[in-house]
Amino acid sequence: MGLSVSCIFAFQNGYMFNNRTRIKELIANESVNYEVIVMGWVRTFRNNQFIALNDGSTNNNLQVVAELGKFDESVLKRITTGAALKVSGEIIPSLGKGQKIELKAHLIEILGDSDAEKYPLQPKKHSLEFLREIAHLRFRTNTFAAIFRVRHTLAFAVHKFFNDKGFVYLHTPIITASDAEGAGEMFHVTNFDLTNPAKNEDGSINYKEDFFGKATNLTVSGQLEGELAAMALADVYTFGPTFRAENSNTARHLAEFWMIEPEMAFYDLEDNMNLAEEFIKYIIKYTLENNKDDLEFLSQRLAEEEKQKPQHERSEMGLIEKLEFVINNNFERLTYTEAIQILKESNHNKKKKFQYLIEDWGVDLQSEHERYLVEKHFKKPVILTDYPKNIKAFYMRQNEDGKTVAAMDILAPGIGEIVGGSQREERLNKLTERMNEMHISTEELDWYLDTRRFGPVPHAGFGLGFERLVQFVTGMSNIRDVIPFPRTPKSAEF
């Protein structure tokens, strides 16, 4: 569309950019003695002769050799760290050690200059904190290039898993009027002039005059809408951005994050757990198979980072080892009540090493307890089920004991809760009873209650925080490093 005839001609004749060969292919291929065109960015330029060129397809750089005396000094001067080049030449067996092939350059064209005095990235290690401040440039480092390629593969695997199983990808709204889900503080969405919003006679804001005619927010979860679709399409999932206005300042919370929420009709809690476990194993396996190089790079990076830590804080397994362990072993499943028993009888509790000692049934587990179960006691992912109803959401199905609900949380080593899910309460009277107890308006959620009025069936679902999954797979300890442009309290740069 809109391409002029001369432009198409230029493409066909190799003047434009889409006839380049990716460096990943050249290196994987290993064959030699043929002409190619590559395009990429300079990582280092050594000895006025050797260019380490990276095009984003892999962390492996192509060694481009500019033979001495063959290139104009004015061109060589512009081959600086960060500069973009188009190089045509011949792939030959490398004369030096460190790489099998290299590109003997015939023609070097500077596509874009990069002022070395001002370019912030240097051919050396940078701290993650510094790179966070220049998040617009951090894609150009090996670590972040690997992270975002892995993030892509994980996202692709999410869709592939559900698609192969016949799930429907459902787009739930980003802007919602519902504020009764109770999943967290919400961001308000308004078109009002904030210095002069429409007001009622009593001085309160008159949202009837606002864009949507009512108060609206950014979504905290697509679950309720997911349930609506599941009551017709049976198996659906959402995968989209979610927003929480909580003032959470931790390495595992974002104000804007991506969540995957499958919702399945004719599922009970056990079906739900089976699906969640299979799902996590599948996407990790898929990524191990398709991004082995990047995971090896990240594994090595993590190993070097671990060396800086004192012995007792180091993890027992390397990154890839850990991922392989997860896909080859069953997750440990136990009830909240059993977990409390284990924690209560643990030496840790008896010796009062917990900051919060376990005494009574019914209290929520603190992260130190979750970490103990996952990292010390079972040493593998754990699925905790049947929590006390008082610490869980209104829509979870009430168990026969009258005290617990059919909830399940999956806890992963190093990051804690990665999945939260439940069998949903499909019995109308039980659900409204619970909503009344928890002061949740049945009027506002009348549309939701229709699913319990017209052909309700047992159904279940879960939510998985995508960035936490990316953290787990890449071994990155701060969630701000696994999303391109993190949004956190007091920070929304770029």
Next chain:
RNA sequence: UCCUCCUUAGCUCAGUUGGUUAGAGCAUCUGACUGUUAAUCAGAGGGUCCCCCGUUCAAGUCGGGGAGGGGGAGCCA
């Protein structure tokens, strides 16, 4: 939001008991060298010591307040 630590050159950091002109490595620039692998060697340039107020003859250093960042906790995914 709470606890705790940090903020000195482009980056990573040192800076003694408060005392003259604030240092190092890397990066950058200039030159040398030329099959290098974060090349090497020599030289040069580069500072709002986070901000404000205070104590003092004198503050990078001490005190108070603020901002930003790290780690931990809560809330959660």
